[in-house]
Amino acid sequence: MMVKASTIGRPAPVKAAVWQGIMEMKLLPQILFIISALSFKASKAACSTETDRQSLLDFKNSVSLDPHEALASWNDTVHFCKWEGVSCHNAKHPLRVTAMNLANKGLHGHISPSLGNLTLLTALNLRSLKFLILGNNSLQGRIPNELTNYTSLRIVDLSWNQLVGEIPFEVASLSELTSLDLSRNNLTGGIPSSISNISNLRELIAKENQLEGRIPHELGHLHLLTFLALGRNKLSGPIPQSIFNLSSLEIVSLESNYLSMPYLPSDLGNTLHNLQRLYLDYNNFRGSIPPSLSNATHLVDLDLSSNSFAGHVPTTLGTLRKPSWLNLEYNNIIAKDKQSWMFIDALANCSSLNVLALFQNQLKGELPSSVGNLSSQLQYLLLGQNELAGHVPSSIGNLQGLTSLGLDSNNFDGTILDISDNHLNGSMPVDLFGLPSLISFNLSYNYFHGILPLEVGNANELMEEEIPSSLRNLKSLKTLNISRNNLSGPIPGFLANLQSLQQLDLSYNNLQGEIPRNGVFRNATALTLDGNRNLCGGVPEVSYVDLAKATDNFSPSNLIGKGAHGSVYKGFIGHLNEIVAVKVFNLETKGAQNSFVVECQALRSVRHRNPVSVLTACSSIDSMGNEFKAIVYEFMHSGNLDMFLHSQEYKEHFPDPAHLSLTHRVNIAIDVANALNYLHNSLQPPIVHCDLKPNNILLDDDMDAHVGDFGLARLHNDGTSSSIGGSTSSIGLKGTTGYVAPEYAIGGHISTAGDVYSFGILLLEMITGKRPTDKMFMEGMSIVTFVQKNFPDQIMQIIDVNLQYDDNALHKITKARKHECLLSMLDMGLVCTQQCPKERPDMREVARKLHRTRVAYLEDVDYCLS
The missing domain is CATH 1.10.510.10 (Transferase(Phosphotransferase) domain 1)
Structure with a gap:
């Protein structure tokens, strides 16, 4: 399953302008900006005269050009309340800055964020301000109507704050505005239709708020709009037709709302032909996917998941130049015959495809072998919880970049292995072991028979020279589950050399011979071999003498911890060539005997990498003839x-x-x-x-x-x-x-x-x-x-x-x-x-x-x- 985090960023040129500062911006021309109306509160601001002084100096340092030497007096020779343009007129706090007026001084540079620490500031001259970038602060309260008086503003970024209330209707007076970002606040109410009067607006971003109501059809008047992001709100109703007519749009992000439409416009791709990213997931759209989307030739990301789309996947999507993300999961999309499966053949032309997700739809019949012709860059192929049947095509082995293959909860059978709990049988095809990025492999509960093929090692690179060349690719595999089949022969020795392998389940087969002692086989909790009656060897045995020698007779210098029921020592067991942690139970302590039994039995059933790994246990007699019990763990070099x-x-x-x-x-x-x-x-x-x-x-x-x-x-x-x-x-x-x-x-x-x-x-x-x-x-x-x-x-x-x-x-x-x-x-x-x-x-x-x-x-x- 897939869920988008929806962290859509700005286009690069705007981002650079915002975050690097506008270094040649004229700061402080003519008329007073009454900050008292701007009810933002910087929660981190310190309340002290020293903070005010340092904040003013930070402002001075941010000025790159001072042609009239307006800030020449800003030094330690006089108190900062006497610096040019600075006023301190608060009755309760006479030495705190209340106003700054540096109008007509020709200052250039950028606004220092330290101004936010001037907590008693009530007046600041910023009348011709063009860029107001206050994103990622702790600003609270409502957006003041007075802000809309600054008609020279071109970019307003108030994102990532704690603003509440409604978006002011008067925002329409910011006629020069090209970008408005109000995302990640707690704004409520509707989207003002007056925004449509900002004719220069190119970016409207208000995602992740509590906005509700309908999307105003008047937004369709914004003929320069390229970026519309209103996702993760409570918007309802349809997307206005006027939005679909905005040919300038490149990014449309409306995910996670309550939007609904019986169908999307059939000409969507014709009217939005500049579209690059379309996110409509987690809404209630119905109907079929418009084939005309192929005319949006720049489309990279298409997410229609978690809706009620039906019909077939259009084969025309295969004509897109470079789609990367195609997420259609959790819908009612149908594929049941050769014709309706043709989209797989078509998508083989999309060489940049990275994600194809059709989880939980109505896909039926056999998965076409052409799935192996999909992009070599494909990482995620998610087709689980459908009604797929028949063979799993061995051509999947051609998908060299695949890291996640989801075919669970289907009805596969036949001779090709894939996932657990199906009806797969026959010998394991070697083709499927050519997946170099494979991390997890579960083949349990099937009917495979024969000897485990050597080609299983092709899943990534090994460093051991003595390993056959066909096994030099298995370095990413972390879990391998081939339990409950009919595999025979010895356990291949190369499994012990897979350095990333953390969990191995070969239980309930007909394997025979000696169990390897190295690698994953050293860890009793990482290994499951039950039900193979002809195996021998396995978990190493250690005696009291072995453990005493390993810990220098349980020397205090090797003591690394004490608990209620015993002590833990660091040691080295020579015949295992292993540094270990030995937990020795103090059997004179009440509950210690039971604690040993509890821990052994608990860890005996554990087959997971995150509980600590047990190598073996010892129940014996010590050198004094007393009962001795210990558990030997893998040593954790970084402590606790x-x-x-x-x-x-x-x-x-x-x-x-x-x-x-x-x-x-x-x-x-x-x-x-x-x-x-x-x-x-x-x-x-x-x-x-x-x-x-x-x-x-x-x-x-x-x-x-x-x-x-x-x-x-x-x-x-x-x-x-x-x-x-x-x-x-x-x-x-x-x-x-x-x-x-x-x-x-x-x-x-x-x-x-x-x-x-x-x-x-x-x-x-x-x-x-x-x-x-x-x-x-x-x-x-x-x-x-x-x-x-x-x-x-x-x-x-x-x-x-x-x-x-x-x-x-x-x-x-x-x-x-x-x-x-x-x-x-x-x-x-x-x-x-x-x-x-x-x-x-x-x-x-x-x-x-x-x-x-x-x-x-x-x-x-x-x-x-x-």
Whole structure:
């Protein structure tokens, strides 16, 4: 499935003018601009005389030409209230700037944003201003009618603020305006029809507000308009015919509204022949897709998804010069015979096609073999949840750039393998293993037989010289699932050399011989081989002697952590050639024996990359004849999350710790969410971790996160819970103070919602840098109420200082994305920490939203796929 993040940018020339500043702009000619009417409030402005002085100096430094030396007096020889053009006339604050008048001074340069810190400024002469760029600030209140008095304005950008109220009808008086950007605010009401009087307007951008009502047909009078972006509002009714007659339009973005039409105009491509991007997704359009769209020969992106379009995909789309994005999913589009499938043949002419999405339509019959003739640049081919049947064509192997192939929930059968849970049989065709960018491959629940072909290695490059040449392409594959078929013969040794392979499921086949010991085969939790009775070898055995030798007899110098039930040591096991972490259970401690059983049984069922990887376990007798139990984990070289979030507490051991960037924190949150989603939703019965906290989030060399310490884990089934070791309990769960769900404190049953609460606390801690047990949280204040009190307007005052230090170096757009990402993360943390368990989201939903957050705000792309 695909969802567009809709981060449409300006055309490059305008963007450059806006964000680089208009360096030769004449700033301060004639008449006074009464700022008091402009009720914006810069929330970050400091209230001090020193701030005023520095703000004035910043303004001076932004002036590139001062022909009359109007700013010559602006120095430390006199108080700034006596500087030319500066007035300080506030009775309560006599030394604060209230007005600036530098009219007719011939100043050139750009406006310093520091003027926003002059919080008592009531008058500023900017009468002939041509560019008003105030995007990505914290401006509040309504757009003042007085703004429309500045008739010289050509570009107005008030995007990414917190403006409310309606768009002033008087905006029509800005007759010189060429670009109006009001996007990403909280504006309400309708779109004023008076905008149609701004005859020079080329860009009208008001997406992501709360605008409602109909799109005024008068907008069709804007004959120079090239960019119309009104998406993600509450607009309803049809698109006026006059809009379809605007031949100047290049970008039309009306997605995610309540727009509806029984059909789009049949001549749409003839009238909008300059169209480059058309986004009508998430509305209620019906009818067929106009074949005339092929006459919009510059069309690159076409998104009609999540509507009710019917009929066939026009073959004329194949005549487009360079379409990249064709998203038609979630409609009623039909293909059932050779004629209606001809669009696949036609699209083979589109050499730039990157995305073809027809998920959940009414596609029937066999998928034509011509699908293999589609663009070599195709990355996403999404045809799931249709009624496709017959063979999956081996020609798909020709799609060298494919990274995501969605054919799920169809009725495929025959001899060609593709996806899980179909009726595929026969031997595996080697053609399909020629996909060099393949990352995930699931062939489970089919009827394949024969020996696993060597050509499976063609899915990307290996570095080992002894690997046959046909296997030198498998470097991207991360998951391989060929379970529940009839494969025979030995496990090919090259699988152990696939360095990216993280999950391997070969269960329930007829494989035989020795199990390889290297690579993915070293990790018991990454490997599933059940149901192959003729395999031997496997998980390595270690003794007490091996572990004592590996840890230098459990030397304190190798101690890397202590918990309630034992200690963790770093060691090196020679015959495994592996650095490991050995968790030795203190069996004299109450609950330690059960904790060992719980953790072993929990991890035995886990087959996922984000829970910590278990190599083996040891139950033996130590050198003194006492019972000995230990679990051996893959060693995590980067330590745990707590060490990074609270590095000042670890200075003794890490005097110069690295700081986690926002991107690192989002990625770690996603890893943890993926792990919990797997534990809660992919296992039967689900596993509840019960002790999620930063100490139990381990980080590997790549800073990927792995959830560890399952010693308190519980099975959850039918509203009840039990420890995996067998004893049932809903009371007495220890957990860790600050992270435990509130219902547990009053004897509530253990549930997956408890983990969701702990994850929410973890998110808030990751963004604020404060533990939930911080001394400041007392007398009714908690980390949750602390964030609630400052959300959303004051969040920059509470985020971790290590996330703030580089803000000044960030580009404005990057800072805006960062701010939105922080908002999204904190919002998710608050949602997860709802007091009532039933109000908390499922971890599947949490993981999905975090993925979207990463794509929308932290990746340099315009769209996200999910």
